[in-house]
Amino acid sequence: MAAQPPAGHARRAPGELTITGTLQREAWLQRVMPPVEQLDADLWSIPVPIPDNPLRYVSVYAFATGAGLVLIDTGWDSEESWQALVGGLASIGAGLTDVRGVLVTHMHFDHIGLAGRVRQASGGWVALHPADAAALARPDYRSAEGTVAREKEFLQALGASAEEAAAVVGTAEQWARFTGVALPDRTLEDGELADVPGWKIRALHTPGHTPGHLCFVDERSRRLFSGDHVLPRITPNISVQRADPVGPLDDYLRSLAKVRDLDVDEVLPAHEWRFKGLAERVDAIAAHHEHRLAELLAVIRRQPGTTPWQLAGHLTWSRPWEQYGGQMRVFAVTETAAHVHQLERRGLVTGSGSGTPTYTATAQPDLGPPAQAIV
Numbered sequence: 001m002a003a004q005p006p007a008g009h010a011r012r013a014p015g016e017l018t019i020t021g022t023l024q025r026e027a028w029l030q031r032v033m034p035p036v037e038q039l040d041a042d043l044w045s046i047p048v049p050i051p052d053n054p055l056r057y058v059s060v061y062a063f064a065t066g067a068g069l070v071l072i073d074t075g076w077d078s079e080e081s082w083q084a085l086v087g088g089l090a091s092i093g094a095g096l097t098d099v100r101g102v103l104v105t106h107m108h109f110d111h112i113g114l115a116g117r118v119r120q121a122s123g124g125w126v127a128l129h130p131a132d133a134a135a136l137a138r139p140d141y142r143s144a145e146g147t148v149a150r151e152k153e154f155l156q157a158l159g160a161s162a163e164e165a166a167a168v169v170g171t172a173e174q175w176a177r178f179t180g181v182a183l184p185d186r187t188l189e190d191g192e193l194a195d196v197p198g199w200k201i202r203a204l205h206t207p208g209h210t211p212g213h214l215c216f217v218d219e220r221s222r223r224l225f226s227g228d229h230v231l232p233r234i235t236p237n238i239s240v241q242r243a244d245p246v247g248p249l250d251d252y253l254r255s256l257a258k259v260r261d262l263d264v265d266e267v268l269p270a271h272e273w274r275f276k277g278l279a280e281r282v283d284a285i286a287a288h289h290e291h292r293l294a295e296l297l298a299v300i301r302r303q304p305g306t307t308p309w310q311l312a313g314h315l316t317w318s319r320p321w322e323q324y325g326g327q328m329r330v331f332a333v334t335e336t337a338a339h340v341h342q343l344e345r346r347g348l349v350t351g352s353g354s355g356t357p358t359y360t361a362t363a364q365p366d367l368g369p370p371a372q373a374i375v
């Protein structure tokens, strides 16, 4: 391991991040789980594995409050994940009955999955932003058959045939486990102080990855708990979804700008590793989406009158397009649709407006060759 510069003397070149979660990064390279880490006198990070997923783990953060623990996120709902969470709490001298509440960054299963089980074992509360709470409460999110039916309709509206939609959505049995996710006891609005006694943890609504994504700022120690909004290595999936079919990329770019200049010293994301250099990372992620928008606009100019389903196959992806099946293809198409809507919002393309809209570039001055795609 390379020697780290002494604390407070870290230097980085413009545009570079300083990795502060060096043990997390080292574990990543060795393909093992990182350790539970004590980050402050009363703050820990507990890695909870996500089985068979390239993200590998969620970092659950635990705050000691003097009146029990408050967690940020819980992990994927599996027995392996549960054992890791319970074992992690035990390793810091705590148990589930010490948990007084859970702040959930967003509605995805790797973050909220175990919240119901934690609530049952602890009697604590679960808090989520109202927009994600409303999405989770929709009847089609509470029923596997409803999810499959609505998801097929949704993909057909993006240009899939009935057969193509059925092939990638999967079966009600596959969706069943995702429909029983805990609904929150409490909601947290933008700017609200969370119920973490002795701390000053402020919720920041950062929609984009989901409609109700929350980041949390610890105003005492100047830490940003960024959830999936800002990650050090990968960019979060920004997709149109049934709960937010139009503007997620516009929301996301605004949410990036909202956190860019926060007065924080360190970023503690839900995946990968802790780092310094928030503004640099925000700029890099925003630039990625601008490159992607330019690439997509060039494709739409060459192929006017195309659906997002078709357009996705013409973009550059990290693997050959034919290998994108199932949920990976859904993400590729819904992410493409999010970018199409952003081009439309900027007046660069227009939709045909019918049940399955197709998109055509508007007459614009030549902007030059598209920037190279970053995937």
Ligand SMILES: [Zn+2]
Binding pocket: 108, 110, 111, 228, 270, 271
């Ligand atoms: Zn996640």
